[in-house]
Amino acid sequence: MLQFLQNLDRRWIFLLMLFAVAIPLIMGTTFPEKPSDQVMSVFHAVDDLPDGSNIFIALDYDPASEGELQPMASAFTRHCALKKHNIYFMTLWPQGVPMIQRSVDILENEFPDTYKGKYGTKYVNLGFRTGNEGVIKLVVEDLKKTYSTDINSTSLDNLPLTKNLKNIQQVDLLVNVSAGYPGSKEWVLYGSAPFDIPTVVGCTGVQAPIMLPYIPKQLIGMIAAIKGAAEYEQAIINAYPQLENNPAAKEGLKRMGPQLVAHVLLIGLIVLGNVIYFWERKLGLYR
Amino acid sequence: MKQSTLIWTILMVAGGGFLLFQTIDKKSGRVYVRDVPVEAKSSVEGAEQAVEWTKEQVVPEAEKDQPGVRLGLSRTIGLWVAAFCTLAIFSFLYGDNPVYKFTESVFVGVSAGYAMVVAFWSEIIPNLFGKLFPVEAKDIFFLDIKDNEMNANLWYLIPLTMSVLLLLRLSPKGSWLARWPLAFFIGATAGIRLISYLEADFVGQLQNTIMPFVVFGADGSWQIVESLKNTIIIVGVVSCMVYFFFSIEHEGFVKYVSRLGVWFLMVTFGASFAYTVMGRIALLSGRLDFLFHNWLGIGL
Numbered sequence: 001m002l003q004f005l006q007n008l009d010r011r012w013i014f015l016l017m018l019f020a021v022a023i024p025l026i027m028g029t030t031f032p033e034k035p036s037d038q039v040m041s042v043f044h045a046v047d048d049l050p051d052g053s054n055i056f057i058a059l060d061y062d063p064a065s066e067g068e069l070q071p072m073a074s075a076f077t078r079h080c081a082l083k084k085h086n087i088y089f090m091t092l093w094p095q096g097v098p099m100i101q102r103s104v105d106i107l108e109n110e111f112p113d114t115y116k117g118k119y120g121t122k123y124v125n126l127g128f129r130t131g132n133e134g135v136i137k138l139v140v141e142d143l144k145k146t147y148s149t150d151i152n153s154t155s156l157d158n159l160p161l162t163k164n165l166k167n168i169q170q171v172d173l174l175v176n177v178s179a180g181y182p183g184s185k186e187w188v189l190y191g192s193a194p195f196d197i198p199t200v201v202g203c204t205g206v207q208a209p210i211m212l213p214y215i216p217k218q219l220i221g222m223i224a225a226i227k228g229a230a231e232y233e234q235a236i237i238n239a240y241p242q243l244e245n246n247p248a249a250k251e252g253l254k255r256m257g258p259q260l261v262a263h264v265l266l267i268g269l270i271v272l273g274n275v276i277y278f279w280e281r282k283l284g285l286y287r
Numbered sequence: 288m289k290q291s292t293l294i295w296t297i298l299m300v301a302g303g304g305f306l307l308f309q310t311i312d313k314k315s316g317r318v319y320v321r322d323v324p325v326e327a328k329s330s331v332e333g334a335e336q337a338v339e340w341t342k343e344q345v346v347p348e349a350e351k352d353q354p355g356v357r358l359g360l361s362r363t364i365g366l367w368v369a370a371f372c373t374l375a376i377f378s379f380l381y382g383d384n385p386v387y388k389f390t391e392s393v394f395v396g397v398s399a400g401y402a403m404v405v406a407f408w409s410e411i412i413p414n415l416f417g418k419l420f421p422v423e424a425k426d427i428f429f430l431d432i433k434d435n436e437m438n439a440n441l442w443y444l445i446p447l448t449m450s451v452l453l454l455l456r457l458s459p460k461g462s463w464l465a466r467w468p469l470a471f472f473i474g475a476t477a478g479i480r481l482i483s484y485l486e487a488d489f490v491g492q493l494q495n496t497i498m499p500f501v502v503f504g505a506d507g508s509w510q511i512v513e514s515l516k517n518t519i520i521i522v523g524v525v526s527c528m529v530y531f532f533f534s535i536e537h538e539g540f541v542k543y544v545s546r547l548g549v550w551f552l553m554v555t556f557g558a559s560f561a562y563t564v565m566g567r568i569a570l571l572s573g574r575l576d577f578l579f580h581n582w583l584g585i586g587l
Contacts, residue, residue, distance in 0.1 A: 017571070018575075026579055094405040218491055226566075
């Protein structure tokens with residue numbers, strides 16, 4: 001038995017993990033989520049603003065992180081749309097442009113009364129600019145120095161939403177969803193911290209421990225990984241029950257089922273690994 | 288035939304058969320679209336220009352029998368290519384193979400190419416060409432340039448020159464010239480970062496750590512949980528700093544404090560690892576969700 005476990009091909013572990021994730025996904029298994037205090041602080045940051053406030057959403061991620069970050073980007077977009085906020089989109093990642101388009105599609109298809117055909121008056125897509133933290137520094141001081149035009153090459157002076165916007169210190173909330181550099185940390189360092197811009201972020205699990213020290217003084221709150229996204233979706237559904245029947249608004253919740261089963265499997269494997277280790281020690285293999 | 292080859296052949300044939308069944312019987316792996324009209328009006332006040340065109344809108348499979356809905360061939364092909372690429376990348380888990388290498392190269396090439404094209408059209412054209420040659424840029428690329436900016440801004444020759452100098456790095460004789468723009472970029476980046484790190488990471492974090500051990504509420508009651516939180520943060524920060532303080536020997540009391548710091552670090556690394564695991568599983572479920580729902584139509 002010990003020899004079998006010692007020589008177990010890792011591909012069996014991969015196969016087990018595949019089943020652990022695939023079966024709950026196919027069965028559509030979801031579990032109830034209770035939004036944590038941290039997620040609720042993000043929720044209130046968006047929800048407590050008066051309807052029609054100005055929200056700046058920076059989506060700094062690419063398709064590689066889509067599985068983790070798209071649910072929270074969509075949740076932010078839906079929440080802002082429910083509040084009829086004015087939205088400014090931008091990205092510091094070239095591959096972030098199609099990610100913004102997904103949010104724009106949500107606005108146009110799910111909230112046509114507020115946003116369909118209202119480009120320039122209810123939402124603006126500023127698109128991508130190269131320059132990483134340099135761009136952040138410019139948009140918080142003088143937006144039009146770096147963004148003279150939007151993604152369609154329309155001058156910002158010709159769009160009602162951006163005509164009088166000097167910089168993003170004037171917006172009511174800065175929202176960032178990011179997968180790495182440049183992302184949440186850079187927005188805190190060059191945006192929210194020096195200029196006290198109210199900021200909330202959604203980030204990958206890998207980034208979460210790096211961002212934690214900034215809460216609550218430099219960041220209002222953070223949505224960390226898919227668990228945070230699921231809790232945020234639940235918080236929005238609790239407040240706006242009309243989303244209950246929209247399966248697209250439960251992407252994060254749907255992905256927490258596989259998470260639970262996969263985590264149980266992982267914990268089981270860690271315990272098994274320890275059993276094997278102590279078994280080997282007992283047999284004197286480490287002397 | 289080797290046993291593993293036999294098992295994989297059976298799995299492949301079974302998988303192929305399942306795919307064929309799904310495609311014929313359930314008509315999965317197809318994307319349905321409808322044409323929707325788009326009208327864009329000029330955002331300039333007083334202008335009467337309006338442009339109209341149609342764009343394809345993806346519709347759910349449940350609506351495929353509705354009038355105006357048709358099979359989107361290009362999107363269907365794209366769906367199958369995406370599914371093939373996903374499976375090809377997953378195949379690395381079994382072992383390194385040519386299909387994985389090919390797909391990996393395609394991903395890297397497409398990402399780099401896409402980034403280059405986006406940067407060119409959103410950066411070089413409006414922010415460089417548009418500033419240096421505004422009249423031509425307006426005529427050729429339909430840039431929305433204001434009348435008071437129709438004169439060339441010659442300051443933009445500086446970034447153009449520096450960019451050209453950067454490219455000289457590829458030239459054996461002129462590569463030394465690339466050091467000048469590089470020196471500028473490194474200096475500017477260091478300068479920008481230094482101030483922000485000092486302000487947000489150093490001073491800001493110091494301020495965040497100055498907190499009371501004992502917290503009282505507005506009514507004067509002792510807030511036990513808040514006090515405990517603050518104490519853990521202060522003790523954790525101090526003990527971790529002691530661990531990294533090598534100017535004194537870690538003996539006696541210092542040894543115990545630094546060991547406590549190691550425990551705090553271990554908990555931090557454990558939390559990081561757990562978050563990382565969660566992230567990887569989320570990515571896996573994202574891809575499987577695509578394969579099962581978007582491609583195979585299972586569980587819809």
